[in-house]
Amino acid sequence: MSTIIEFKNVCKEYKSGDHILKAMDNVNFTIGEGEFVVILGPSGAGKSTLLNLLGGLDSVTSGQIIVNDNHVESFTDNQLTEYRAKNVGFIFQFYNLIPNLTALENVELMKDIVDVKINGLDVLNSVGLEDHANQFPAQLSGGEQQRVSIARAVAKQPTMLLCDEPTGALDSKTGVLILNLLQDMSNNKNTTVVIVTHNAILADAADKVIRIKNGQIESIAINENPNKVTDLEW
Numbered sequence: 001m002s003t004i005i006e007f008k009n010v011c012k013e014y015k016s017g018d019h020i021l022k023a024m025d026n027v028n029f030t031i032g033e034g035e036f037v038v039i040l041g042p043s044g045a046g047k048s049t050l051l052n053l054l055g056g057l058d059s060v061t062s063g064q065i066i067v068n069d070n071h072v073e074s075f076t077d078n079q080l081t082e083y084r085a086k087n088v089g090f091i092f093q094f095y096n097l098i099p100n101l102t103a104l105e106n107v108e109l110m111k112d113i114v115d116v117k118i119n120g121l122d123v124l125n126s127v128g129l130e131d132h133a134n135q136f137p138a139q140l141s142g143g144e145q146q147r148v149s150i151a152r153a154v155a156k157q158p159t160m161l162l163c164d165e166p167t168g169a170l171d172s173k174t175g176v177l178i179l180n181l182l183q184d185m186s187n188n189k190n191t192t193v194v195i196v197t198h199n200a201i202l203a204d205a206a207d208k209v210i211r212i213k214n215g216q217i218e219s220i221a222i223n224e225n226p227n228k229v230t231d232l233e234w
């Protein structure tokens, strides 16, 4: 498996008054193309910071982030915008749907951003929402809105999907449906999937598990035989 992502001595500091908080403290790891990676760690460990740096939403204080041989840490703002648009699908706890577009329109919007051939209804079907295609976000529950945002990220067919607690608002059955979809994207479409979660059970389904604590890598484990998401005991 070829390396697609590399963090080299990455540090991210936040200043508040005289105090400097090291949210990322000399972090090193690699992720292979198509890998299904789970990032675990206690609250405040730096998980979201890691995802934001990787997704080009925030910049490093020092160190290097190399994606597909490109140095993301030295991108200009325009290069970052292009990088995010072409390579990254974000699945966050907040949904960011466009309120005056229907579920289907929110998903099909991706066709205007990247050159992909998708059937929006098929993608909505894969997240169990085919019956809600013509509803507006305000007419959907929180979990349904989250699934539309997941469908939109998947429809983009990005090189990597960055997911921050993607199943936070979902019941366990729907959560398994979504995680299974993400594992399938990794296994069958070679999409690199990075999931930040508090749910340690998911570690058994990951190709790689990165544990972080106090902004530092605690351990990196590789699963030679990851379980299927659907076989985990939830």
Ligand SMILES: Nc1ncnc2c1ncn2[C@@H]1O[C@H](COP(=O)(O)OP(=O)(O)OP(=O)(O)O)[C@@H](O)[C@H]1O
Pocket (backbone or CB within 6 Å): 014, 015, 016, 021, 022, 023, 041, 042, 043, 044, 045, 046, 047, 048, 049, 050
């Ligand atoms: N914009 C910011 N300004 C100052 N401090 C920040 C900022 N963003 C994050 N931090 C701090 O950096 C540390 C890491 O935060 P981060 O959100 O990455 O943690 P996390 O592991 O994702 O936590 P959680 O599981 O609670 O979401 C925390 O101490 C947090 O308070």
